[in-house]
Amino acid sequence: MFFWRKSWRSDFPILKSKTVYLDSGATSQKPKIVLKTVKHFLETTNANVHRGVYQWSARATEWYEGARKTVADFIKAQPNEIVFVRNATEAINLVSRSWGDLAVKKGDLLVSTVIEHHSNIVPWQALAHRTGAKLSFIPITKEGTLDLVEAKKLLAKKPKILAVTHVSNVLGTINPVKELIAEAHKHGTLVLVDASQSIPHLPIDVKDMDADFLVFSGHKLFAPTVGVLYAKKQLLDKMEPFLFGGDMIKEVTLEKSSWNAVPWKFEAGTPAIPEAIGLAAAINYLNKIGMDKVAAHDAELISYAYEKMQAVSGVTIYGPKERSGVISFNLGDVHSHDLATVVDEDNIAIRSGHHCCMPLMHELNIGAAARISIALYSTKKDIDLFIKALVKAKQVFKL
Amino acid sequence: MSEMYPEIIMDYYRHPRFKGTLSEPDIEAKDLNPLCGDMIKITGTVSKGIITQLKHDGHGCAISQASAELLSEHLEGKSLEDVKKLTKEDVLKMLGIPISPVRLKCALLSLKVIKMAAYEKLGAEVEEL
Numbered sequence: 470m471f472f473w474r475k476s477w478r479s480d481f482p483i484l485k486s487k488t489v490y491l492d493s494g495a496t497s498q499k500p501k502i503v504l505k506t507v508k509h510f511l512e513t514t515n516a517n518v519h520r521g522v523y524q525w526s527a528r529a530t531e532w533y534e535g536a537r538k539t540v541a542d543f544i545k546a547q548p549n550e551i552v553f554v555r556n557a558t559e560a561i562n563l564v565s566r567s568w569g570d571l572a573v574k575k576g577d578l579l580v581s582t583v584i585e586h587h588s589n590i591v592p593w594q595a596l597a598h599r600t601g602a603k604l605s606f607i608p609i610t611k612e613g614t615l616d617l618v619e620a621k622k623l624l625a626k627k628p629k630i631l632a633v634t635h636v637s638n639v640l641g642t643i644n645p646v647k648e649l650i651a652e653a654h655k656h657g658t659l660v661l662v663d664a665s666q667s668i669p670h671l672p673i674d675v676k677d678m679d680a681d682f683l684v685f686s687g688h689k690l691f692a693p694t695v696g697v698l699y700a701k702k703q704l705l706d707k708m709e710p711f712l713f714g715g716d717m718i719k720e721v722t723l724e725k726s727s728w729n730a731v732p733w734k735f736e737a738g739t740p741a742i743p744e745a746i747g748l749a750a751a752i753n754y755l756n757k758i759g760m761d762k763v764a765a766h767d768a769e770l771i772s773y774a775y776e777k778m779q780a781v782s783g784v785t786i787y788g789p790k791e792r793s794g795v796i797s798f799n800l801g802d803v804h805s806h807d808l809a810t811v812v813d814e815d816n817i818a819i820r821s822g823h824h825c826c827m828p829l830m831h832e833l834n835i836g837a838a839a840r841i842s843i844a845l846y847s848t849k850k851d852i853d854l855f856i857k858a859l860v861k862a863k864q865v866f867k868l
Numbered sequence: 869m870s871e872m873y874p875e876i877i878m879d880y881y882r883h884p885r886f887k888g889t890l891s892e893p894d895i896e897a898k899d900l901n902p903l904c905g906d907m908i909k910i911t912g913t914v915s916k917g918i919i920t921q922l923k924h925d926g927h928g929c930a931i932s933q934a935s936a937e938l939l940s941e942h943l944e945g946k947s948l949e950d951v952k953k954l955t956k957e958d959v960l961k962m963l964g965i966p967i968s969p970v971r972l973k974c975a976l977l978s979l980k981v982i983k984m985a986a987y988e989k990l991g992a993e994v995e996e997l
């Protein structure tokens with residue numbers, strides 16, 4: 470067991486540094502193979518995609534479209550159901566505009582949850598504002614899980630969409646998305662799943678889940694900055710373009726234009742070509758390890774961290790014991806920025822603040838929290854060094 | 869023991885002497901640090917252009933709270949014109965600890981708020997800190 474874990478870490482050049490990186494929930498580090506693939510593409514094949522007839526452009530197109538296929542296979546979708554965007558936030562904005570402006574009318578109901586990242590709240594607020602629809606939120610229980618009784622009640626009101634995160638970026642709560650989707654579909658409600666925090670830790674199968682939309686960010690999946698929108702083909706066919714310009718058109722006259730086929734209809738302008746190719750390299754890397762092994766490692770490590778942190782007096786952990794990837798907490802009355810600064814003096818990188826979840830902070834009755842988050846390259850030694858720094862911080866703050 | 873949190877800073881943070889809100893203030897202002905949501909409110913009494921009493925309220929990290937304490941201590945008995953002369957460098961010197969660029973906003977929030985309060989009385993615009 471120990472030996473394959475050690476090799477994962479050594480796949481990440483940046484981790485040779487003395488920094489203990491515990492902020493993978495914000496962005497992940499990149500394995501050597503991703504860096505090498507991007508460099509190789511730029512040094513040997515770099516050209517714009519789709520329009521060129523020469524060899525480099527043809528090859529660049531092959532690589533880029535090959536990346537789309539790799540992403541599709543990874544989440545059990547079809548390539549024409551994968552749209553490359555900048556990040557998960559842009560993907561949600563795309564859906565809220567391209568689907569929302571067509572499907573949502575005055576008086577309709579939209580549903581999200583109180584644990585969402587701002588990215589999965591604000592676009593729906595804006596859609597509600599534009600259309601005159603109402604936006605309601607599924608509350609949480611004291612344990613920090615979604616209140617499924619209230620969820621059922623809200624879904625019975627036949628909302629147009631349920632926008633829900635798979636894993637909370639603060640609480641680590643793993644939401645029962647498959648069950649929520651089944652319940653939503655009973656009422657004709659579409660479901661958008663934000664998989665940004667789950668995809669680095671858990672295998673994702675959009676067909677089994679039956680998600681209508683699913684979004685994630687490549688940079689959290691060991692790749693450069695490129696985002697992915699998955700949407701069912703029949704939905705993409707009906708939706709209007711989000712951005713306009715090159716690549717997304719079929720024909721342009723000075724009077725009017727018609728649109729390219731799905732998914733290119735949604736990719737205006739030159740896309741993030743090396744980034745998408747880097748994402749495919751990251752996915753190939755993960756496939757080689759096996760997402761089941763990654764999931765087992767991450768689950769074991771986060772519960773190790775949970776036990777160790779709970780044993781430190783003065784630590785308050787937010788969210789349920791059963792969780793994925795992240796642990797948010799506070800130490801006594803210490804402000805999380807102070808805590809993050811003090812442990813940084815020991816080269817421990819943790820996040821602090823409201824984590825783009827101000828409504829959830831309000832629910833928890835706190836202004837801010839500190840957070841550690843792990844990835845497949847994180848180790849028990851990282852956690853032990855963090856605990857040591859945490860205990861030291863207690864002395865600094867006289868706790 | 870900790871470069872950014874020496875005893876003296878922790879003492880200002882843990883044992884504040886200027887914490888609170890004055891009920892009948894002559895000058896008053898509050899502001900948020902959008903990065904972390906920290907809030908500082910400053911109230912003060914003024915007699916013949918001299919600050920006679922200052923209080924700060926709200927919530928924030930040790931750096932922002934310590935700098936509010938240091939500033940209150942420094943400015944009681946000084947004139948509103950003295951507030952105008954106060955610079956970012958003065959506050960950093962008072963704190964006497966290495967402030968990283970990301971924490972600069974924490975260190976300077978109270979200076980901004982006290983300038984907002986004083987400048988309103990003076991009818992001046994707060995400069996970029």
